[in-house]
Amino acid sequence: MNDALIASLLRAVEAAPDDHALRLHLAEQLDGAGRSAEALSHVSIVLQQEPGNASALGMLGAISASMAATMAPQAPVAPAADAAPAGNQQNDTPPGYDWEAGSKELGSSLPAPFIEGRVPLHSDAGSDVPEAPIENPAGPGVTLDDVGGLQAVKDRLHESFLAPMRNAAIAKAFGKSLRGGLLLYGPPGCGKTFLARAVAGELKANFMSVTITDVVDSYIGETEKRLKAIFDQARKNAPTVLFIDEIDAIGIRRGSLTGSGAWMRQMVNQLLIEMDSLAGNNDGLYVLGATNHPWDLDEALLRPGRLDRTLLVTPPDAPARESILRYHLKNRPIAGIALEWIAAQTDGFSGADLEHVCTTAAEKAMMQSIERNEVLPLDMGHIRTALAEIKASTLPWLESARNVVRFSNQHGRYDDLSEYLVSQNML
Ligand SMILES: Nc1ncnc2c1ncn2[C@@H]1O[C@H](COP(=O)(O)OP(=O)(O)OP(=O)(O)O)[C@@H](O)[C@H]1O
Ligand SMILES: [Mg+2]
Structure with missing residues (x-):
């Protein structure tokens, strides 16, 4: 009976991959049916997309407890194919259209879409460590020039590791060694992951990218081994920039973990050990983290030598x-698109919101084209209709961040956020 329910839930999740509540319900049923590894992979997908999801975090602990109780670990299950978050892949192109023709209007110097490859992890940590998938962004990708705005952030990335890595001899002469870390934080959809992809495009082979799904393993104790193996590989290929996306899912505040989350505590401990320059030779290893909840990170992660700069x-x-x-x-x-006008109307919109405006307008143009049986270009009418439907999404994050600045900025860690809020008349 449970099998039938699970089968229908699986179909429902396939149809609505972004419905987190539904996916967690499925995970609960799977765990109840003894299919803990599958349950874990679904919980990981939710955490990858929404690291602060409290129910998912709770379930992670519960599932690990039920796995520990059975002491019969199952084979790890690869994340479902729909695990990739709706990103900047532009594969929503309806068939049969000459989309190329339209791009002429905006010029041909535009960046090519990012293409991701994956390479296996070769580790010294022992042959029993499963290969963790590491994104290898070699190949045509975005570069920092493709990232709109954010000049201060780009400058900092340049100073911290791009320039020293490109000019190793000069950096050495000035006693600058590549080590330590930097935490990118900010509202959702504003380009943290996109920036990291751009850094990847700049660095190619010296860039590794991981998320919680690459780290969590259903075997007891394997999660720590995976983390160690990832860091070992980064050290082996030094100089390396290791990007940990949604780092609050891995480096969660230990005080918030209850009894059944003990294994997560181990994961955080291991992350601290790996990041600690005293524990190993971390010269040539630079860790770049991204999160929209830096205040949920374990405080120890932000100490000197670890992620000691926030941006x-x-x-x-x-x-x-x-x-x-x-x-x-x-x-x-497209035809007759007034970019400047749209930009002026979209204060507070994140990059993801703007992407949504473009895809919605494209859908409207497509539907009109289908009705008329001829290709009508996307124009300002479609953009206006899309703008009427889509609201800026950064405000709720900025409002909640305001309290952090007011009550928890003793170390000056969030001074840039404070300045930004003042500039927006929000503080
Ligand atoms: N500065 C930017 N320049 C160009 N494109 C951007 C920029 N910011 C965001 N985008 C677009 O918006 C999309 C979403 O951005 P991204 O995934 O990097 O956000 P994020 O800050 O990582 O969000 P989250 O906190 O939800 O992970 C990107 O794929 C990109 O297409
Ligand atoms: Mg992101």
Whole structure:
């Protein structure tokens, strides 16, 4: 009976991959049916997309407890195919259209879409460690020039590791060794992951990217081994930038973990050990983290030598919005698009919101084209209709962040956030 329920839930999740409550319900049923490894993979998918999801975090602990209780670990299950978050892949192109023609209007110097490859992890940590998938962004990718705005953040990335890595001899002469870490934080959809992809595009082979799904393993004790193996590989290929996306899912505040979350405590401990320059030779290893909840991170992660610098990735300003819009319209047939006007109307919109405006407008143009049986280009009418449907999404994050600045900024860690809120008349 449970099998039938699980089968229908699986179908429902396939149809609505972003419905987190539904996916967690499925995970609960799977765990109840003894299919803990599958349950874990679904919980991991939710955490990858929404690291602060309290129910998912609770379930992670419960599942690990039930696994520990049975002491009969199952084979780890690869994350479902729909695990990849709806990102900047532009594969929503309806068949049969000459989308290329449309891009001429915005010029041909636009960046090519990012293509991800995956390489296996070769580790010294022992042959029993499963190969963790590491994104290898070699190949055509975005570069920092493709990231709209965020000049201060780009400058900092340049100083921290891009310039020293490119000019190793000069850096050495000035006693600058590559080590330590930097935490990118900010509202959702404003380009943290996109920035990291751009860094990957700049560095190619010296860049590794991981998320919680690459780290968590259903075998007891394997999660720590995986983390160690990932760091070992990064050290072996030094100089390396190791990007940990949604790092609050891995480096969660230990005080918030209850009894059944003991294994997560081990994961955080291992992360601290690996990041600690005293524990191993971390010269040539730079850790770049990203989160939209830096205040949920374990405090020890932010100590000197670890992620000791934090950088705010702000919502895009008007010129940045223009360049983001240009990026997302480049493969679509367009006519008479006034980018500057759209940018002026979209204060508070994140990069993801702007992408949503472009895809919604494209859908409207497509439906009209289907009705008329001829290709009508996307125009300002479609953009206006899309704008009427989509609201800026950065405000709730900025409002909740305001309390952090007011009550928990004793170390000055969030000074850039404070400055930004003042500039927006929000503080
Ligand atoms: N500054 C930018 N320049 C160009 N495109 C951007 C920029 N910011 C965001 N985008 C677009 O918005 C999409 C979403 O951004 P991204 O995934 O990097 O956000 P994020 O900050 O990592 O969000 P989250 O906190 O939810 O993980 C990107 O894929 C990209 O297409
Ligand atoms: Mg992200």
